[in-house]
């Protein structure tokens with residue numbers, strides 16, 4: 001199975017090849033032919049499965065560069081996700097000259113408006129900023145053929161349901177709708193069926209290998225000793241690239257201050273940090289100029305940062321699903337990863353739930 005046999009044309013195949021992408025992933029194998037055949041799709045797939053290209057590639061295949069209308073729209077809940085999709089789309093645009101507009105908060109609206117003077121074939125947007133444009137009548141969705149709703153579960157969680165409804169009402173009724181979600185709780189499912197018309201359901205099991213290739217450990221500690229234990233672990237591990245997860249913005253800022261004081265090469269991202277600053281931080285993390293990134297769950301959701309070798313759960317996540325999401329950032333694509341969670345007595349309830357979900361007891365870390 002290769003991209004050509006899925007119906008991709010040569011220029012796109014070549015561009016993929018240049019980035020070392022030769023074999024379609026499971027979700028790409030399933031989704032690409034369906035999308036090209038104009039089917040509505042509900043796909044359950046997590047970040048790291050290749051889901052972004054699963055919708056971008058057929059969109060790029062189908063949109064004609066000669067078109068003077070916006071033919072495809074991708075809505076995604078966070079700016080970081082919008083940025084990641086845009087980066088991949090701009091890569092593909094080298095093969096096929098389509099104009100891509102990224103419309104998300106924090107980007108200069110003036111430069112977005114300037115860009116709008118050209119024909120825009122594909123829009124990648126967060127709901128708020130897109131509505132802004134719709135209200136200013138700077139974007140016209142009347143000729144959109146395909147809408148992608150990315151991370152539908154997160155969209156609901158962040159309270160964007162009304163915004164998404166409003167946006168979809170601005171698109172033609174006979175559009176093609178593709179709904180992607182990492183999880184399919186009943187409320188997400190209901191919404192996905194509501195937005196689509198006789199959809200084909202695709203379900204890609206999260207890669208089991210990922211968890212199997214991650215070495216997981218636990219440090220039993222107390223709130224008072226936690227920071228010293230973390231610092232000790234970091235000094236022993238000296239990770240190449242590590243993400244440290246905390247539960248709240250305040251905890252993120254506090255930990256950042258403490259680590260800075262000890263001269264760790266660290267930065268922090270959460271939703272109160274300005275968008276352009278977050279982008280700069282993520283860039284330097286991706287390029288490994290930065291060794292440690294402190295993150296809250298919302299800020300980090302869906303981030304694909306290859307090369308993360310270590311994940312530290314400084315705070316125990318509230319649910320087993322969050323634990324799996326967090327540690328899924330490491331050990332990608334068959335690489336080995338390491339994760340370590342700091343558990344205080346008050347975390348026992350959540351911690352037990354995680355072990356039950358994993359169906360095993362996590363080994364306790366021993367320090368040198």
Ligand code: AMP
Nearest residue numbers: 021023024025047048049050051052304
């Ligand atoms: P996603 O699940 O869309 O967030 O993609 C995760 C990462 O996998 C991205 O960095 C992609 O560039 C990469 N990727 C996507 N499809 C493939 C593929 N068929 N082969 C190798 N890498 C891929």
